[in-house]
Amino acid sequence: MILIQFTGLSGSGKTTLAENVSAMLLENGYQVKIVDGDVYRKTVCKDLGFSKEDRYENVRRLFNISRDFVASNYIVLMSVINPFEDLRNEIAQSEFVKTVFLDCHIDALINRDPKGLYQKALLPDHDVNKIKNFTGISDVYEVPSNADLILKTDSEPVSDSTQKLYQFIIDNLVTNPSEFKLMNPSSSQLPISFSIEKLQHDLSICENLLWTPHFNTGRYEGNWTSVSLRSQSGKETDILSFPDREYKNTPLLDKCSYFKEIMDWFECEKEAVRLLRLGPESEIKEHVDNDTSYEDGFFRIHIPIITNSEVFFYVDKKRVKMEMGECWYANFQLPHSVQNKSTEPRIHLTLDCIRNEWSDELFSKMGFDIHYVPSNDEFSEEVKQRIIAELSRNPSETNAKIIADLQSK
Ligand SMILES: Nc1ncnc2c1ncn2[C@@H]1O[C@H](COP(=O)(O)OS(=O)(=O)O)[C@@H](OP(=O)(O)O)[C@H]1O
Ligand SMILES: Nc1ncnc2c1ncn2[C@@H]1O[C@H](COP(=O)(O)OP(=O)(O)O)[C@@H](O)[C@H]1O
Incomplete structure (x- = not known):
C-alpha cells in the first residue's frame, strides 16, 4: 500500500487532485482514504491553529491517522500544506510514504484564489478580516528539495496532473501486501x-x-x-x-x-x-x-x-x-x-x-508509533479500536466487512 503526503500551498490543488485520483482508484477496485487538513482541522485537530508548533502537531496527528489506514491496506492521500522540510523528511522515513509536491507559483494562487483566502491574507494589517500567518504570504513554506513527484499545477490542466498522480500511485504500490512490513523507521x-x-x-x-x-x-x-x-x-x-x-x-x-x-x-x-x-x-x-x-x-x-x-x-x-x-x-x-x-x-x-x-x-x-507491535497482520487493540471508530463514521458495505473482519481477530 502507499501513503501520499502532499505538500503545497493553499489552492495548489491538493483537494482537487486527491478527490479526482480517489475516484479513479475506487473505480478500479482500490480502497482509498483522503485525510484532508482542511477537514480534520474541524474535528481531530480543532484545538490547533497555525503557529509553527500547531502545524507540526497537526501534520503529526494526521500522519498517525493515515498510518493506521495504511495498516488496513488503504491507499491514503494525506492532503495538507505540510510546510516544513524536516517534518516531511521525518514522515518520509517510513517506506510506504511518497512525497508529492504541488508546485504552483504564488502569482497563480493569488489569481486563482478559490476560497478568497489570499485576498484576506493580503489585506492591510489593521483590517479585522486579515488572515495572519498565511502560508506563502506571511508565513513560511519550505520548498521541498527531494519530492518523489512534482506536479506543476499552475501550468498543466487538472486532467494531466490527475493522470500523472494516478500512474505514480499505481507504479509505486506495494503489490504484494504480505511482503509489506509496516514498521517504525529503521x-x-x-x-x-x-x-x-x-x-x-x-x-x-x-x-x-x-x-x-x-x-x-x-x-x-x-x-x-x-x-x-x-x-x-x-x-x-x-x-x-x-x-x-x-x-x-x-x-x-x-x-x-x-x-x-x-x-x-x-x-x-x-x-x-x-x-x-x-x-x-x-x-x-x-x-x-x-x-x-x-x-x-x-x-x-x-x-x-x-x-x-x-x-x-x-x-x-x-x-x-x-x-x-x-x-x-x-x-x-x-x-x-x-x-x-x-x-x-x-x-x-x-x-x-x-x-x-x-x-x-x-x-x-520523532514520528514513532509507540503502540506499534511488530507483527505483519495484527494491530494493537488500541489501533484496532481507532480504525473501527473511524470506519463506523463512514458506513458502507465495504467498511462493514472490514469492521467485522477486525472484530473477529
Ligand atoms: N494562516 C493560514 N495558513 C494556511 N492555511 C490556512 C490559514 N488559515 C486558514 N487556513 C486554511 O487551513 C488549511 C491548511 O491547513 P493544513 O492542515 O493543511 O495546514 S498545515 O499543514 O498544518 O500547515 C488551508 O486549506 P487548503 O486551502 O486546502 O490548503 C486553508 O484553507
Ligand atoms: N493542474 C491542476 N491541479 C490541481 N488543481 C488545479 C490545476 N489547475 C488548476 N487547478 C485549480 O486550482 C484549484 C485548486 O484548489 P484546491 O484543490 O481546493 O487546492 P488546495 O486543496 O490545495 O487548497 C481548483 O480550483 C482547481 O480547479
Missing part, C-alpha cells in the same frame, strides 16, 4: 545535537588508553575497537553488551564531564556506554543484533565524534548519514553494516538505553 535522528568540540575534547582524554578489539572477530575486517564508559564489571576494557544485566560507570567516565552530561540528558536507565572506533579501511559486516529495537524496550544511540563522508553506515540496506555531533537511533535488529573507506578512523559514542515514559514522549515526537 533509523531516525533525535531532535538534539551535541558540541563537536566538547565531544572531541573528552575523546582526547580516552585516546591513549588501551582500546579492546571487538570480541566477535568474524564480524569485521580491519580494526574495530572499543573502550567503556559504563560496563558490567565497571572496567574500561570490558566492552561486552548483554541485555538485562547490571551496569556500572567506569572510572574513565569521571574524567569525561561532557560524556557524563550527554548520558544525563537521556532520562532513562542506561546499560553499556562505549566509544566504538572503526579503523581506517575497515568494515563491520552485515549482521543483526537481537532485541535491540525500540519495540523491544531498548534503544541504542549513536553520536559520531569523528567521521567523514567515506563512512558508509547501512541499516536495512539504506545508507544512514550520521554527521559529527548528531544523535541517531537505529533499529539494529535489522541487518546493518559499516564500511570506513577513508584513511581516518571513525569514532562514535554509543549509549544503550532502556525505554521508558520519557523516551516514549521523545520517540513519538
Whole structure:
C-alpha cells in the first residue's frame, strides 16, 4: 500500500487532485482514504491553529491517522500544506510514504484564489478580516528539495496532473501486501545535537588508553575497537553488551564531564556506554543484533565524534548519514553494516538505553508509533479500536466487512 503526503500551498490543488485520483482508484477496485487538513482541522485537530508548533502537531496527528489506514491496506492521500522540510523528511522515513509536491507559483494562487483566502491574507494589517500567518504570504513554506513527484499545477490542466498522480500511485504500490512490513523507521535522528568540540575534547582524554578489539572477530575486517564508559564489571576494557544485566560507570567516565552530561540528558536507565572506533579501511559486516529495537524496550544511540563522508553506515540496506555531533537511533535488529573507506578512523559514542515514559514522549515526537507491535497482520487493540471508530463514521458495505473482519481477530 502507499501513503501520499502532499505538500503545497493553499489552492495548489491538493483537494482537487486527491478527490479526482480517489475516484479513479475506487473505480478500479482500490480502497482509498483522503485525510484532508482542511477537514480534520474541524474535528481531530480543532484545538490547533497555525503557529509553527500547531502545524507540526497537526501534520503529526494526521500522519498517525493515515498510518493506521495504511495498516488496513488503504491507499491514503494525506492532503495538507505540510510546510516544513524536516517534518516531511521525518514522515518520509517510513517506506510506504511518497512525497508529492504541488508546485504552483504564488502569482497563480493569488489569481486563482478559490476560497478568497489570499485576498484576506493580503489585506492591510489593521483590517479585522486579515488572515495572519498565511502560508506563502506571511508565513513560511519550505520548498521541498527531494519530492518523489512534482506536479506543476499552475501550468498543466487538472486532467494531466490527475493522470500523472494516478500512474505514480499505481507504479509505486506495494503489490504484494504480505511482503509489506509496516514498521517504525529503521533509523531516525533525535531532535538534539551535541558540541563537536566538547565531544572531541573528552575523546582526547580516552585516546591513549588501551582500546579492546571487538570480541566477535568474524564480524569485521580491519580494526574495530572499543573502550567503556559504563560496563558490567565497571572496567574500561570490558566492552561486552548483554541485555538485562547490571551496569556500572567506569572510572574513565569521571574524567569525561561532557560524556557524563550527554548520558544525563537521556532520562532513562542506561546499560553499556562505549566509544566504538572503526579503523581506517575497515568494515563491520552485515549482521543483526537481537532485541535491540525500540519495540523491544531498548534503544541504542549513536553520536559520531569523528567521521567523514567515506563512512558508509547501512541499516536495512539504506545508507544512514550520521554527521559529527548528531544523535541517531537505529533499529539494529535489522541487518546493518559499516564500511570506513577513508584513511581516518571513525569514532562514535554509543549509549544503550532502556525505554521508558520519557523516551516514549521523545520517540513519538520523532514520528514513532509507540503502540506499534511488530507483527505483519495484527494491530494493537488500541489501533484496532481507532480504525473501527473511524470506519463506523463512514458506513458502507465495504467498511462493514472490514469492521467485522477486525472484530473477529
Ligand atoms: N494562516 C493560514 N495558513 C494556511 N492555511 C490556512 C490559514 N488559515 C486558514 N487556513 C486554511 O487551513 C488549511 C491548511 O491547513 P493544513 O492542515 O493543511 O495546514 S498545515 O499543514 O498544518 O500547515 C488551508 O486549506 P487548503 O486551502 O486546502 O490548503 C486553508 O484553507
Ligand atoms: N493542474 C491542476 N491541479 C490541481 N488543481 C488545479 C490545476 N489547475 C488548476 N487547478 C485549480 O486550482 C484549484 C485548486 O484548489 P484546491 O484543490 O481546493 O487546492 P488546495 O486543496 O490545495 O487548497 C481548483 O480550483 C482547481 O480547479
